[in-house]
Amino acid sequence: MSRLKEISDWWKPDVITPEKVKKFINMYPVFKNDVDCPAFKSQKEILEIQNKNLRNQLELCDKYSPYYSNLFKEQKIDVSKIKTVDDLEKLPLTTKMDYMKGSDSFKLKLAGVAGRQLFELVDWNVTMTTGTTYGFPTVFWNTTHDEYSLLQFLIRSSKISWGSPDDRIFNCFPFGPVPHIGYLRAITAPLAIGASVSAGHTGMAYPEFPVLRRMDEAISIAENHNSTIIMGIASYIRRMIMRAEELEVDFSNLRAIHALGEPCPKGMRADMRRRVESLGAEDVFIHNGWGFTECQGSLSECTELGGNHNPDPGLYFLEIVDPETGERKADGEEGVAAITHLNRRGTVLLRYVLGDIVRMTHESCPYCGRNTERIMPVSGSVYATRTKELVKFKGTLINPGLLKDTIENVGGIAEYQIVFAKTDPKDPYSMDQLVLKVAPVAGVNRKDLEKKLGNAVMKAAEMSAKIEWVEKPSDIYDPMVSLKATRVLDARPPLE
Template identity: 35%
Template sequence: MPDEDALRKLREERLRRTVDLCVTAHPFYRRRFRELGIGTGDIRTLDDLQKLPLVDKSDYMACPEDFRLRAADAPGLSFEESTLWNVAYTTGTTSGMPSPFFNTAHDQYHIMMQALHCSEAEGVTRGDLIANLIPLPPMPMGAFLCVGRTAEIMGLPVVNALTGAKSKEYPVRRGMDDAIDCVAAAAPSVFWGVPSFVRSFFRRARERNTRFPRARMVVLTGEPVSAALQEELAGHLRAFGSEDPQVRVRYSFTEMQGGLIQCCNGAAPQNLAPDLYYLETVDPETGICVPEGEEGALVLTHLHRRGTVCLRYLVGDLVGIRNERCPHCGRLGERIIQRPRRTGTLVKVKGMLINPELIFEALSANRAISEFQLVVRKIDPADPDSMDQLVLRIEAEMGARARLAEEIPGLIQKTVMVRPEVVFAGPGEIHDPMKSVKVKRLVDERSH
């Protein structure tokens, strides 16, 4: 286990190499450094990063290709560093199209090692069988890919539930009961998925008296998880027969390809790949780091990537972090000591970031719709851990409602990759111009 000085030395060596590559072969930073008059000798230490301005998601989403190193402009790269391995995608784009995140073979191998270290720290071991409960996405997404990478590097079998919205053209997804039967036949010991879905999966499985005799651990990603939900999931594991149920909550985002993890129940999520990623918390207006432990905007810097590369990238959450050893396992890396909360205009629904403005634009173009409002709520308002629900309230003439009810859900799903429930409202229910000038287009009824 490296000491603090050795880790910092490695981080700064890798940072210098990454900055050198960005100066010569990264379209976005090549322009940005030229505008700022920054050269290869100006960013040599982690402290020097504060000389760089912050990069917002909108910068990246506007042209993801500009954040990809150009191998042709960096002739010293190895075959692994310059060869594309795969493309993952992140949601929450301004255009409605998912943003590609490019991984070279170099990146893939390091991400696999990251997956190994993270899952070993979480307590996944040889002999486990993983149930991948992440819904089958419409394109390669980090959460789904992460389960497969972990199984590959650890030499573990995995059973994929392949749930999600069914399609007549692509009948590859399973319904809940079919998925439960498929997973149960494999007898998994580790269940990996989005919290609200995992809970629905377990509840339905128990209603059907389905047995998971080897169940012992849940790995959660994609949504915040309350203490009450963690305890409920632990209770389900006990009901399946686990004597020592383990619940791990990951704080993940595509740009980190795996996220921060817990080494034991209740531990603070920690960056267990500090040789690959450097995290800061800053004042988002000035870019200046806030004192350790205080809340600030989370900023990510890639230290050793060769595909998509970001320096001082605003993740979109406010957190408090400490750069210290974990008191439970002794590992080094930034630890999140304050529950993240989201900033900005993007909204997370069912683990997906969506841009409400795209929905508003699509609906505004439909002349049959008089008024509309987007509502995000929990399926059970009394239960903060129930699944998210996207509800679209529409005011329209009676003669157009049947057609809109048929067309709109698919249109919105195509636009933001989340399917809404359509509810029709009477005249004046959404907006009464006698009471307010502006229409409240977005209502988030979830407690945060």
């Protein structure tokens, strides 16, 4: 029996055990030889590693980070008094706005400093933050030192999510005008563990160099390489699979989908699994990692919805905070996530507030036995809701994350979009109206679906929705035009 066949269902919540995880690790030298991996060390030992790295990082920031050395001076912060990660609460939070105002000032200035190694001085690459939260992307520098640390991070995250050197990984992230971690790390991760990788190279066309491919070509590449893992943005992969069904391709080797970049709730996972099973796949692990530029990869699930593990707590300290006061929240409480870099030389951020509302646990994982912290689902089966997505609607705050989760669990939907609209689009003061645009799956009884959706929306948001049928899924989300599906659209004119 091949190794991939042997481990095919080990990810399942009712099959996974710490013993199976250890057996998997021992199958492959790249994982077995990683003896310093803190995942199974005690929490006390993990904290010791974090505290040691933090002190070194703070010293570097104090001397060589223009932003932090200035901040420490201005606020009279004596960093030598910050000895443990618990002391971090004495530091103010760093916001996206601070970072965006001058990303260069967060890069350590080590050039010309005696005793530094070449690895710490060379800029290996840059990536940029996704989305246009503030209108344009922000640069994140990686030195060679950082790139080596990323290889370690990616080996450790692959180890959690059952990626192996035997895999043939298909990088489904689109190519585009901005270097995002998705496309880049879906190359680095397979290479780091010794797997093979191919890519679709779809994406945003640049007419002067017409080098990108159409989705159908990408699908045939994934098929020809007998791909075992597909990595990409959740809604984009799903769209690719829907097209693959029309083309009746053979995906019988597929064993995992790394649905990244956005939430992939339970209903969406079930939908994707059903579709790839119709193309010959079995026991497919649909892995919804929680990734962001500032960790240059993603936290990883060992089993579906078991929580997203921090693969490398020696590199990153995560905490859940109150964004107003900077106070740390206890395990289980919701708040915004903040990251502190513990061993970087390029861009370094301390208590940097990510835009997501999440919750965390430090309990040992009952599935894999790891002792690293995990991000747990906040609403339904969704790990993170964006703070900007909390919407004031009909006078109450509603959580679109929960709404999306509920809608996706209904089934029978090819694409959908939640629109916060006005009953009279010309009258900004008319009543709010929740519109649900739905492109149904062919053959679905629309009357039944309408009833089910009505009930689901009522349950999640305590209000009714007007259903608008859309004939073509691409009228809601066209993967040739944008990277991600816009699931929530606030179409109400701003009130002045």
